Amino acid sequence: MxxxxxxRKLRIRExxxxxxxxxxxxxxxxxxxxxFMLLSITGLSAFGILNVNAPNYGPSAAVADEGDKPKLLLSxxxxxxxxxxxxxxxxxxQPQGPANPAEAPPSIPKTAMGEYDYNALTQSMVNVKKEFPxxxxxxxxxxxxxxxxxxxxxxxxxxxxxxxxxKLLFTDVTLGAM
Numbered sequence: 664m665x666x667x668x669x670x671r672k673l674r675i676r677e678x679x680x681x682x683x684x685x686x687x688x689x690x691x692x693x694x695x696x697x698x699f700m701l702l703s704i705t706g707l708s709a710f711g712i713l714n715v716n717a718p719n720y721g722p723s724a725a726v727a728d729e730g731d732k733p734k735l736l737l738s739x740x741x742x743x744x745x746x747x748x749x750x751x752x753x754x755x756x757q758p759q760g761p762a763n764p765a766e767a768p769p770s771i772p773k774t775a776m777g778e779y780d781y782n783a784l785t786q787s788m789v790n791v792k793k794e795f796p797x798x799x800x801x802x803x804x805x806x807x808x809x810x811x812x813x814x815x816x817x818x819x820x821x822x823x824x825x826x827x828x829x830k831l832l833f834t835d836v837t838l839g840a841m
Contacts, residue, residue, distance in 0.1 A: 735795045738802040739784070741809050741817055745769030750791065779813060781820040788821050788832045800815065801833040804840060814815050 740747040748770040771783045792798070801821055805814050824830045 679720060708805045735798045736802075737791060737798065737800065738804065738839070739807040739817065739821060741803070741813060742805065744807075745772040745779065746817070748784070748787055760805065781814070781816055784817065785824060785832075789824065792832050799833055800835040800836045802839045804838070
């Protein structure tokens with residue numbers, strides 16, 4: 664019995680040409696998604712805007728705008744120990760303490776649970792606002808390892824009173840370094 668090769672197997676096959684991949688529909692969808700994302704991000708960013716100003720430096724920063732009225736330079740500093748509320752050269756709520764300000768106890772210490780006392784901070788801002796009703800500027804500073812949530816909650820506590828009858832306190836927030 665003899666073995667014969669088939670002529671079909673000996674013939675060299677011609678390579679069939681494969682068509683190119685059409686990526687135009689994919690690019691159309693991708694461009695539409697990019698446009699949708701850009702438009703939705705710009706629309707949603709308006710809901711989370713905080714009025715935060717950069718500090719002023721130079722000769723114009725030292726000039727008083729209102730003449731004879733005393734200018735309040737209110738600052739709230741956030742540390743691991745609590746809040747330091749200072750205004751025009753002194754720390755509010757603290758008697759004459761140590762010469763080194765780093766050793767001074769905070770104006771509003773943390774609670775017994777180790778959490779920041781935002782209600783006491785808001786009450787302190789209400790008291791300051793009673794003394795200076797036309798002032799709306801405050802400088803907020805924080806140590807480098809303070810969480811971002813604490814900074815935002817501090818700005819919320821400074822800006823307005825909580826509850827149904829909200830009152831604006833200090834709306835012009837300037838971020839500063841500690």
